[in-house]
Amino acid sequence: MKNLIIAEHDNQHLHADTLKVIQAASHTGTANTVLVIGSDCQSVAEQAAKAETVSQVLIVDTPEFGYHFAEMLSPVITNLASDYQGIWFCASSKGKDLAPRVAAKMGVGQLSDIVQVISEDTFVRPIYAGNAFAKVTTRDSTRVITVRGSAFDPVGLNNNAPIEQFQIEAPPATVSMVRFDKTENERPELTAAEIVISGGRGVGSKENFALIEQLADKLGAAIGASRAAVDAGFVANDLQVGQTGKIVAPKLYIAVGISGAIQHLAGMKESKVIVAINKDPDSPIFEVADYGLVGDLFEILPQLTEQL
Amino acid sequence: MKILVPIKRVIDPYIKVRVKPDNSDVEMNNVKMTVNPFCEIAVEEAVRLKEQGIASEVIVVSAGESSSQEQLRTALALGADRSIHIDTPRDIEPLIVAKLLATIVQREQVGLVITGKQSIDTDNNQVAQMLAALLDWPQATFASQVSLIDQQLEVVREVDGGLMTVAMSLPAVISTDLRLNEPRFASLPNIMKAKKKPMQTLSAQELGVEVEFTQTITEVSPPQARKSGIKVATVEELIDKLRHEAKVIV
Numbered sequence: 028m029k030n031l032i033i034a035e036h037d038n039q040h041l042h043a044d045t046l047k048v049i050q051a052a053s054h055t056g057t058a059n060t061v062l063v064i065g066s067d068c069q070s071v072a073e074q075a076a077k078a079e080t081v082s083q084v085l086i087v088d089t090p091e092f093g094y095h096f097a098e099m100l101s102p103v104i105t106n107l108a109s110d111y112q113g114i115w116f117c118a119s120s121k122g123k124d125l126a127p128r129v130a131a132k133m134g135v136g137q138l139s140d141i142v143q144v145i146s147e148d149t150f151v152r153p154i155y156a157g158n159a160f161a162k163v164t165t166r167d168s169t170r171v172i173t174v175r176g177s178a179f180d181p182v183g184l185n186n187n188a189p190i191e192q193f194q195i196e197a198p199p200a201t202v203s204m205v206r207f208d209k210t211e212n213e214r215p216e217l218t219a220a221e222i223v224i225s226g227g228r229g230v231g232s233k234e235n236f237a238l239i240e241q242l243a244d245k246l247g248a249a250i251g252a253s254r255a256a257v258d259a260g261f262v263a264n265d266l267q268v269g270q271t272g273k274i275v276a277p278k279l280y281i282a283v284g285i286s287g288a289i290q291h292l293a294g295m296k297e298s299k300v301i302v303a304i305n306k307d308p309d310s311p312i313f314e315v316a317d318y319g320l321v322g323d324l325f326e327i328l329p330q331l332t333e334q335l
Numbered sequence: 336m337k338i339l340v341p342i343k344r345v346i347d348p349y350i351k352v353r354v355k356p357d358n359s360d361v362e363m364n365n366v367k368m369t370v371n372p373f374c375e376i377a378v379e380e381a382v383r384l385k386e387q388g389i390a391s392e393v394i395v396v397s398a399g400e401s402s403s404q405e406q407l408r409t410a411l412a413l414g415a416d417r418s419i420h421i422d423t424p425r426d427i428e429p430l431i432v433a434k435l436l437a438t439i440v441q442r443e444q445v446g447l448v449i450t451g452k453q454s455i456d457t458d459n460n461q462v463a464q465m466l467a468a469l470l471d472w473p474q475a476t477f478a479s480q481v482s483l484i485d486q487q488l489e490v491v492r493e494v495d496g497g498l499m500t501v502a503m504s505l506p507a508v509i510s511t512d513l514r515l516n517e518p519r520f521a522s523l524p525n526i527m528k529a530k531k532k533p534m535q536t537l538s539a540q541e542l543g544v545e546v547e548f549t550q551t552i553t554e555v556s557p558p559q560a561r562k563s564g565i566k567v568a569t570v571e572e573l574i575d576k577l578r579h580e581a582k583v584i585v
Contacts, residue, residue, distance in 0.1 A: 096501075097464065098473050120494040124476045127429065127464035136430050136549045139459045149553070154457055155352045159361050162554040201473040205489060205500035222583070246584065254513070264479070264493050264514060270455065271513055273495075279583040289351060296561065300581045302573065308566075317564035317581065320573050330570040335584070 028056035028147050031111040033104065034063045034075050035119055038093060041074040043219050044117040046181030048174045052115045053080040053182065054144035060085060061188075062107065064100055066093030076188040084190045091197035094204050097125040102198050105132045108169060112147070118173040118274075130171035137171045138163060140274075142178035156270040156293035176218060177276035177297060210263040212250075217266060220249030222279045225268055225295070228255035229284020229305065229324060236261050238328040239283060245335050251275065251295075253285045269294035284324050287312030304328070336446035336505070338381040338390045340415065341436055342374035342397050344406040345456040354557045361555060370406045373451025375413070376511040379518040380481060381449050382414035389483050392416045394443060398423045398435050404534060411529035412521035420536045423546055426457060431539075431546055433465035438542040440470060445506070447488075452477050452510040463510035473503040479514040 030052040035042035045061070052059055061075040064087045072086040085107070092099055104125075108114055114129060116122035118140045130137035142160070143151035149164045150172070217223065224246070226239045236256075243250050251268040252261065268275055270293035280298035285291060287303070287310055295301070296315050303316035304327050313319045320327060346352055347367040355362055370378075384390040395410040397403040398421040407418040421435050440448060453460035467474035475481075475490035479498070482489045492499045493512045521529070539546045567573045577584045 097476075098467075101468065120477060120492075123460050124464060124474070124494075127459075127461035128468040128474065130461075131430060131433060131465035131468035134430075136428050137459075137461050137465075138550070139461060152458075153558075154555070155346070155361060156348075156455060156458065157558060158352050159354050160556050160558060161552045162556070164551045164553055166549045166551075202475075202501050202503045205502050207497060207499050209497040258514070263497070265495055265497060270458070271453070279577070279581075290348065296558070300577070300583045301561075301564070302577070313566070314563070315561050317561075318573055318576050319564060319566040320568075320570070321566060327570055331574070334570060334574055 028112045029058045029110065030056060030060065030113040030115055031107065032059060032061045032115045033122070033125070034061050034071060035117040035121060036063065036065060036068060036071040038065045038068045039070055041071050042117065042119070043181060044119060044176035045075065046078055047176040047179040048115050048117055049078050049080060050179045050182045051141065051144055051174045052113060055113060055147045058082055060111070062104070063087070064092050064103055065095060066090045072190045076190055077184040077186050079182045079184070079186045081186060081188045084188050085193045086190055087193050087195055089195070089197050091200065095121055096202045097128045098201050099198060100125055101128040101132055103195050104129045106195065108133055112169060114169060114171045116173045118175050122173045126171055126173050133169055133171070135167040135169050135171060136165060137173070138165060139173050140175045141172055142175050156289050157296065158289065175274055177274050210265050214243060215247065215249045217249045217251055217268070217273050218275055220275070221277050222246050222248035222281070223251050223268070223275050223277045223295070223298070224248045224281040224283065225251035225253065225285060226256050226261065226283050227253035227285030228259065230256060230261060233261045238325070242328055242332045245332050253291050282312050282316070283328065285312055286310045287315065336390055337392045337394060337443055338384060339436070339440060339443065339445040339448045340374070340377045340381045340393060340395045340410070341432070341448070341450050341462065342378065342395055342406055342410055343371040343451070343454045344368050344397065344399055344403045345371045345454055348372055348455045354555050358554050358556055368402070368405070370409050371451055371454045373453060373455070373511050373513070375518045376513065376515050377449040377451050378410045378413050378415060379516045380511060383516065385414070390447070394419065394445070396421065396436065396439055398427060398432050400425050407534060408529050409521065411532045412526045413519060417533040418535070420534060421542065422536055422538050427546055428548055428550060429459050429461035430465055431544065432462050433469055434544045435539060435542055436462070436466050437469040438544060447505060448508045450508065450510050452512055463508050467508040470506070470508070472507050474508045474510070475501055475503060476510045477512045478509050479512045481509060481515070
């Protein structure tokens, strides 16, 4: 099957999840083309060319595409799509915004957040916040797919695929950028981190989150949060882990002051090892935790940070 | 300006779903159903825009079995003006939903569509984007703030890495994130009044849309159960286990 993989990037760096999408796509065939659309994004194309199983990188480099708006990008992709049977995206906020628009323009269905490739036309995806998994077979001639990064390993970087410039006129802009308020974060990225430490309502305040930060710094971990912690303003929205936030599957997930609601578990229960620190021994989080410590997080966290 | 709000009947999000023993589906019998939480936020936002004098009418629409009328009544009690039930099987595919909605948008001359960003059953996150594509309208997905400034829509979107504020002209499609608003509760008088509000039922055929599935779910299975863990008594023990048993820290 010929696959077109839409690169996720910020015009400078290829997002690591793209390498996982390439891995997923390579389970259906070996002719993988990566499409890089953006502005001043040559370095992204060069990084994508290194990805194993990629036979070609197409680059569309135009100032108008710099913000990656779905309205602008979808016509570019649909123009190219007729040559491919699979169009693959990261299940990131950009991928989720763009893929259904592309699918509808092509008159085909879309498969969201797949976690397993069974065959060219059959995939597994979670439903009901990950409380069930559906095996889905599609009859659409073109399969438009978003991939859950945490479910696949990245491909290696020992390749040198040819890069081909591609010219296409930008469609008229219907959306404009007002501003982007970036979350300042010097820690590892949440979805890619090997260790994630998340705080919940039990942390109590924005100031108390410093305890989580200190432990995260000690372990080189990313910080996450439950919805309750985000709603209470302890941390930024984009650190939310769960059905409606980020899906993570790190080596080690430490849940601090998090009860373990279904919606939160949806975002982290594929983690390799789960640790729960909570003062309520009956919290549902202990049902999925490999190691549970019942106690006051305000005593436990400083001890942990000190002893590590 | 008329606002259209598509809503979906789903299993209550606080219920732990069970997969049927024959792996054909999840158990739907005797399970509490509700309005999808993201759709509730969409209804609330539309009603607020009407209260601010920006919208003239809020129309709620749901595609599904006749039981979906219950959720339409809920939306009417929350302040929607009238409702349309499109009679279809449960869980029709997002592209078909989008096609049905596109015909309603044209029939009703709608100026803005507000949907939930995803339904908590199928977790697709597709309908708003597909509808915008079919109509060739701009889209603002995952909205956490919506304002109308000189006929321009300004939307704060929750995206990876932060908050993106975009501007677009109407007509447009918005999908709601959790933090857009806090939906109100329906009061008893409003629930009573909702019974008298108009509800129109249409078939997909009347709307000229063919309900043809291209995806088949061949199996629904429960997630792999995690083996139960242990409780440790002290921080020292925890660190020891993580180092020497799980080997996830050095």
